[in-house]
Structure formats: structure tokens, C-alpha cells
Amino acid sequence: MNGNGKGDSLAVLIDADNANPAIIEGLLAEVARFGVASVKRIYGDWTTPGLGKWKASLLEHSLQPIQQFAYTSGKNATDSAMIIDAMDLLYTGTFDGFCLVSSDSDFTRLAARLRESGKMVYGFGEQKTPRSLVAACDRFIYTEIFLQRDDSSAAAAEGHQGAITRRSSQELRQDAKLCNLFRQAIDAAAGDDGWANLGPVGSHITKQMPEFDPRNYGYSKLSELVEGIGLFTLRRDNTLLWIKNQRPEKRGG
Template sequence: MSSENRSPRLAVLIDADNVSAKIADGLFEEIAKIGEASVRRIYGDFSNGRSRAWADVLPRHAIIPQQQFAFGKNASDITLVIDAMDFLYRGRFDGFCLVSSDSDFTRLAARIREQGVDVFGFGEQKTPESFRQACRRFIYIENLMPTVPANSADVARSAKSRLPPDNAVPIIKKIIEKMESEGGWVPLGAVGNQLAKLASDFDPTRYGVRKLSDLIRRVDSFEIDGSQGGTMRIRIKPSSQKGPKPNRATGATTSLISNDAGPTPRTGAGQALAVSRPSQQPAKGRNEKERERQCSSGN
């Protein structure tokens, strides 16, 4: 089979000390969307502690355990890094899946990407940003938990990990504004591609939905158009233009004209008349005119 037709070959390396065994099924379902998990290894002390829970799921997913007795804090981490570098220099893999919430793997992820090989990170919400951004894409394992949580604590953690859909609006707007568009419309698929590049940890499931299109429908900031041959397009909703309020009776805009008695509302037409009308002096009385005439005659 040619390299163009086969699925990307992946090396899956799991830090058992930092990841719950409950995500195993969801983890490999997600990895299957990326490519083929050719190598599956897990590192930890499976004789006790958190790592022990993985023993029951290893056969189901054909994961090879790398037992590391707890002689030191980073014993498992060091073994994982050595294997990763060995796999990298063999040049047989198209990508690595690093399953951990530990920032110690930040430099490893960066080094692998320097070789032009993709890194997909899997970890908890608490994973430091340095590790998340070192990966091409980062998936939160809280979203990979079983559909029916085992207990109320899992339910609480799952709900806590979700974000309000409106939190995603700023970054989506930023991407749309930078893209070439037709009347503001851009393909939704292209927006998704840019999101993956700009924010490696962006995941619609963090907002309680499965797909980006579902997220777009949840918020009131975008318009959706599916009339272009089945290709979904979106654009930012135009902001409403706020102008002077019209007078309900005449339709003319209302303004204020000052006079001695205070501001008086007038319509636009009334304002024009008020401006163009010449000032009028009060007419002089008959007696006043007669006195002026007599004074002129006396002079």
C-alpha cells in the first residue's frame, strides 16, 4: 500500500501515573480518527497506585506495559522519553500521541515537531499551557470519559470541565475576520482548520457539543448558510445600526431646539423652519411714532 493511501502511523505513549484508566476506550476511539495506533505503550508502576487500574484494560487495547518500579519521581517519564526518541529516529511514524498532563513532556513534544512529525497531546484541564501549545492538537481527556460516569464525582468533574459556548465566540470571530470572504461568508470547514492551527487545544466538546457546527448554532453571534451545494458557510452577524429615533407621527427625526423657555422638541422639518425664519421685532405703537415725529420737527 502506498504511503498516500494508508492511514498515518502513530506511536501512542501513555503516562499511567498521570492519566486515569477510565479514558482508555474513549482515548483509542479518538486516536482512530487521527490514524493507526501502530505502537501502544504505557509507562508506570502497575503494582500499586493509580497505574494499577490500567492492568485490567491493557489486553483489551493491546497496550504493552513498561513496568517502572517507583525508584524515583521521574523514572517512568525518562523511559517514555527514551522510547519516543528511539521511535523518532527510526523514521517510521507520522505522528506521536503523548498521553499525559505533565509539563515535563513539553520539550519532548517540541523536539518531535522540530523533526516535522506531528504531536497529538491528551491530558486533563489542568495541563500547563506550555505542553498544550507544544502539540499540534491537544485533546482534553475529561471529554473522553464514558457516557455514563461511574459516580457522582465523575459527573461533577465532567460538568465543571465544560465552558459556556459564548467563550468560543472571540477566537472564532478573530479567524473569520482574517479570512477571505464573500460578503462576510466563509466556509465552516476552513474556520475549523484555522482553529486547529491557532488554538491546538480547541475542542467543541469542551462547550458541551460534539461538532463545531453545533457550537455555532448555540451562540447568537453568527449566521449560517447551507445553500452553497451542501457546503456550510458562516459569517459574523452584522451589528445593528443605531441612529436618531424617528417621530412616530411624522416619521421625521426628533431634535431639540433651545429657546428662552428651555429645550423644545421639534421635527426635522420644524427645525429647518425655525432656523430660516428671520427674527421679528415688535411693531411700534401709534403714540410712539407721533412722539418721534414731533422730536424730529423740533430739531
């Protein structure tokens, strides 16, 4: 499978019916961390009023709108159009990865199929996204992290979850799954002295939990999240950060 080098060519496919327009700037900035967005397409029935707020973003962010009429009431033709396009783009052999922007579980099989072809798949969706789609991606980023505080009320009014708030140390320690993931990742990456490089620890957790991201807990960096949990020892060695499975020693005072 291709790596996530910054020179990778990516196809960004957005389901306008299942994405919040307020996320677009943060979304594209995140995509740029993984590679170059060579294709940016957004799918929906652009004759409907519901997509009006997306229209302002089309020119500004060079998004190519793909028109898809709803042939039958209650059926989502947009999904089919997006899936067909994704497979057409796959067969060109041009792209190293795909960014699928939707909270719809209908794209689960598409994500799995793209990965079977050796492509990196980055999923973007709200925290309500079904587990099946999250697990089918190499990485899954919850789009609530792209919402600013002043976007929260507007997002809630449209049925979207608001911006994420920082979890306290007590809340983090009560998250048994999170703490166990850290312990297991440290054990897997540690040397004989018990110390593990923080970078590989984060990568190991992501392999086990594609949606893992410190920002989901309100912390901008992995090291800040570790310090917030308070159950592990961190030390800096020049530019490297190391982590160990023990509580940090309390400083006298």
C-alpha cells in the same frame, strides 16, 4: 510537517500515572481519527496498587505495559522512560505522528522536539494540564470529553475532573476569547462577500488554540457550537456549511 491523514502511522505513549483508565476507549477512538496506532505503550510501575485499574485494559486494547521502577521516592522515572522511548521511535523514521497521553508538563520539551522533526504531535490530558504542554502540541484534546456521565463520580473520587456539561448561549457569548477567535478566523477565511467555509474556520482556530474542540463546550459538532453562540450566521450550500460575521436574522412569528 506531515498531515493528519487516516493512514498515518502513530505511536501512542501513555503515562499511566497521569491518565484515567476510564478514558481508554474514547482515547483510542479519537486516535483512530488521526491515523493508525502502530505502537501502543503505557508506562508505569506495575508493581504498585495504584495502577491496578489500568491492568484490565492492557489485553483488551492491546496496550504494551512498560515497567519502570521508581528509583528514588518523589522522583518520576516513568517520564524519563517514556521520553527515551519516544526519541528511539522518532529515530526509526517509521512514524508520522505521536500521541502523548499525560497531563504532566515534563513532556513539553518532548512535544516541541518531535514537532521540530516534522512529526504531528497530538496531546491528550486533563483540563488541569499546564499551558506549556498544550501549546507545544499541534492538537491537544482534553480527556474529560471521553468520560460518560456515569464515569463522573468515579473520576471525581480519584481526583479527576468529571464529564463536561454543555455551556449555555449566555456562557458562550461571555467567553470573549472564544468569540474573538471565531471572528478572526472568519475574517481570515472569508471571501469578498464575507462568507467563509466552516471547515477552514475551524482549522484556523485550532492553529491559534491547539486545545480547541466543540466537545469542550458540550457540543458534538462545530456547527452546533456556532449555533449555540448565536452571534454568527450559518448557511448550508449542498454539503458545505458557510459562516458569516453577523447575527442570524430573527424569523418572524
